[in-house]
Amino acid sequence: MIESDKKFILIVDDSSTNLSVLSQALKTAGYKVRVAADGESALAMLEKCAIDPAKNPFPELILLDVQMPGIDGFETCSRIKENQVTKTIPVIFMTALADAESKIKGLSLGAVDYITKPFEQDEVIARVNIHWRLKQLTDNLEQQVTQRTCALQQAQVQVVQQEKLSALGQLVAGVAHEINNPLSFMVSNIAPAKEYLAEITEVLSLYQKHYPEPPSDIAIKIKDIDLEFVIEDFSHLLNSMQIGTERIKDISLSLRNFARSDGDIPSAIDLQETLDSTLLLLKHRLKNQGSRPDIEVIQNYGELPPIKCYPGPMNQVFMNLLANAIDAVEDAWEKDHRPLRITISTEVLRESAMVRIADNGLGMTDEIQQHLFEPLFTTKAVGKGTGLGLSIARQIVTDKHCGKLFCKSIAGAGKGTEFAIELPI
Ligand SMILES: Nc1ncnc2c1ncn2[C@@H]1O[C@H](COP(=O)(O)OP(=O)(O)OP(=O)(O)O)[C@@H](O)[C@H]1O
Ligand SMILES: [Mg+2]
Structure with a gap:
């Protein structure tokens, strides 16, 4: 039996006997069948599919007679293969023309198989099954290649x-x-x-x-x-x-x-010192910029023991979070001139060191929060953000330090955003 009930086969033949015998056999084998009595109506049917494939799905396979009134099967096949949207549909010829020349012509036009009449029903079903399966595998493979290329x-x-x-x-x-x-x-x-x-x-x-x-x-x-x-x-x-x-x-x-x-050797460091170093490097951005006043940084440091981590990458995490917080409060100031404030706090919470970096910016909508950590996701102008900061930060915290990086944010309400880093002690 066929796995999907949506997949169907198009049979194109001018003989109504052939159509009914084949349709019956294919339906018994679990396929949905549509029929066309000549090449033109088959092409018209495909055009309809192209207009709205959700309503009129393309056939997964076409069984095509060669000798028909109007355009013959060869011509029909070459038009199907010339069209970008239909060219990947496999075509199987079914014909009384059993000479080698016709077979070669049919296959060279892009058909995947050539069955001569009078046909054995079981053979036709067996071949249709194989080509249907091949088509599924090809589609699957193409989808996977696209996904992998994207991930790569x-x-x-x-x-x-x-x-x-x-x-x-x-x-x-x-x-x-x-x-x-x-x-x-x-x-x-x-x-x-x-x-x-x-x-x-x-x-x-x-x-x-x-x-x-x-x-x-x-x-x-x-x-x-x-x-x-x-x-x-x-x-x-x-x-x-x-x-x-x-x-x-x-x-x-x-x-x-x-x-x-640091190579691969973590060392026990004072996270507060690391935070201070990063703040010092960002001093030029915290200072008033003419158009806006200084950004106030409140440091609520609680007692923290030395934490085993990779200092270089951890600096990078603080840098990315603080840079985002600075961007956020700057945006908010432009909008409503609220005081610019970033609060950094540290504490020990249940066997973990917590570092929180909060801003009183405009916060984020749920939609943005869903994509926040995806690489290349940014809402900033071209040249201002690459959308890598948070994905790199999360990778460093979770993969390199077995920690967690959380975000709490409320859009608009003046509550802003808080990122919390949890590191095992
Ligand atoms: N503190 C924050 N307040 C509001 N939005 C934020 C905050 N931090 C991050 N965002 C949102 O998350 C998005 C992704 O942040 P991320 O740091 O990954 O990239 P970016 O800052 O846009 O670019 P860059 O690669 O330069 O860091 C930002 O574009 C912004 O929309
Ligand atoms: Mg950033």
Whole structure:
């Protein structure tokens, strides 16, 4: 018996006896049958199917007589094969023309089989069964190829993206490393510079004490440059240079942490430090941008033990979630000028470390939430988002860390979105 009751066979023959005998046999074998008495009406029937295949499904197979009034079977077959939508329907010729030349002609027109009349009913059914099955397998295969190609393309995009990130990571780590050398000259020279300044200042005040009446050109110069101010300001300059170099040191350290390649060895890290490093790298985006004020970041850090994880990829997760939160609050500010706020909290909850990143943006509709983690899903403008951030983040959290990544979001209500990362301790 045939598995599907929808599949049907089209028989095209001008002999009503043939039509009724074959129809009966095929129906008994479980097929649905439609008939046409000549080539033209068969083609007309197929055209109708093309207009609305849901209402008039295409036949799965066509049994085609050759000698018919009007256009013959060969011509009918070649028109079926020329048409893009009907060319994949298998055609079996059934004809009294038993000479080799006709058989070759029939098969070369694209028919899958050639049965000569008078036919054995059982043989026809057996051949129809085989070709019906082959058609199912071909359709199935084509569907699978399409699905696999699609999956492969997505995987490829991910691989390319990850390679890019890893190349970028190496570059960043290299730059951070190169900055470190000149930076350490500055850091280590500021302290002696301060000492020298103190000593020179002392010498100058000794001079002033012992020679309170300097020669006039020295007195003029002292007045010109406002020596007292210069001495006082000099130490301020050195202090701010010290603060600046400390900041560069922090950024360089964050960059190296962020880009760190860990191979396959996880290490126990302080997640709060990792969050702070990522925030430091995003500082330029958190600051006011002229058109909008600063984004306030509230850090509700609870006690967390060191967590075993891959620091580089985990940085990437925080970076993707924070970047999304920044985009979300920026969008919301553009819409209703609400205060821009991102809240990061950490806590231990039932044997797991929880990190939550929440924003007070516009939230997401249920529809968006259903597709959120799919690779390449984005609602952002071309060039602004690739739609890979969350799919990569989820892969890192679930596959690499056996953790979970949840999203809670309410569209419109001013509640915004919260992403929660759960990592086993
Ligand atoms: N905090 C959030 N608030 C509102 N919508 C969000 C938030 N985070 C993600 N989304 C939605 O989920 C979609 C997918 O996010 P995802 O990070 O995967 O890609 P993207 O941000 O669009 O691009 P990118 O690859 O640059 O990260 C976003 O386009 C956005 O519609
Ligand atoms: Mg993103």
